[in-house]
Amino acid sequence: MKTLCLYYSRTSLTKEVMTRIAEGLEADLYEYTDGKDRSGILGYLLASIDSFRKYPEVTIKDLETPLEAYDRILVGMPVWAERPCVVGKAFLKQYAPQLKNVYLIVTHMAAVPYTKQILKLNDLLDTPAEGYLSVATGKGIDYTEVDEFIERLRS
Ligand SMILES: Cc1cc2nc3c(=O)[nH]c(=O)nc-3n(C[C@H](O)[C@H](O)[C@H](O)COP(=O)(O)O)c2cc1C
Numbered sequence: 001m002k003t004l005c006l007y008y009s010r011t012s013l014t015k016e017v018m019t020r021i022a023e024g025l026e027a028d029l030y031e032y033t034d035g036k037d038r039s040g041i042l043g044y045l046l047a048s049i050d051s052f053r054k055y056p057e058v059t060i061k062d063l064e065t066p067l068e069a070y071d072r073i074l075v076g077m078p079v080w081a082e083r084p085c086v087v088g089k090a091f092l093k094q095y096a097p098q099l100k101n102v103y104l105i106v107t108h109m110a111a112v113p114y115t116k117q118i119l120k121l122n123d124l125l126d127t128p129a130e131g132y133l134s135v136a137t138g139k140g141i142d143y144t145e146v147d148e149f150i151e152r153l154r155s
Contacts (some may be wrong), residue, residue, distance in 0.1 A: 003027035003153075004065065007076035007105075008087045010038050010047060013137040014107045017146060018076040021105065024150035027074070030065055032091050034058045051081035058090035067098040072130075072153075075099075079108035083117050092124040103131045103153070109138035 005022040008031065009015035015031070022029035036058075038047045050056040067073060077088025084106050092099070102125060106118050113134035122128040133149045135141065 001071045002069065003072045003074065004067070004070040005029045005074045005076070006032050006063075006091070008032055008078070008085065008091065009076070010043065010078060010085075013141065014076045014078050014105070017105060017107055017135050017137075017141060018074070020143060020146055021074060021076075021150055024147070025074075025153055028065060028070075030063060032060055032063060032075075032087075034087055034090065035061050047080050047085070050086045051083070053086075056086045056090075058086050060087070060091045060094050063095075067095065072101045072103070073099055074103045074105060076105040076107070079106055079110075079114055079117070084114070084121055089121070089124060092121060096124060096126045099125060100127060102127070102129045103133070104129045105133045105135065105149075107135045107137045107141075109136070111136050111138060 003025045005018045005027045007014045007018035077084050104118050104121055106114050108114055115134060118132045118134060
């Protein structure tokens, strides 16, 4: 099964998780982005402002790989302001017609899983996600659940 791992990551934590998953599944790994610089304190503020806008202006740049070349697509994104971030949501909305056999991976600082918020992402998809993973990064990434997730997808 040809698998693609996509991620948006402001401070590289989602990237780290998605890199581990891509290695475990022997998948291709690419970033998706709207191209806005959200690094540093100013970037944190911009991300917060976008999170509270009803209609944030977020347009995802063209991807470096064609989605139709893959049998399974894993999409990673961080939580901002108690919800999956606006960049991740914009990606799902923009590419929904091309997303089949999708898995959602969300990273967050809090120890509690963001299950309800992840399931709400299905509203943006044409076909509901096949599975999801909520990964706490606040005390360092615990790879136990990530590795279990990889094993489930490998079998
Ligand atoms: C603007 C902003 C808001 C955030 N809000 C939350 C939040 O509500 N709950 C939470 O657990 N983590 C929150 N975080 C932390 C990130 O979700 C967490 O550190 C994530 O793993 C970062 O991933 P990244 O390095 O790929 O950007 C927030 C981060 C930012 C930048």
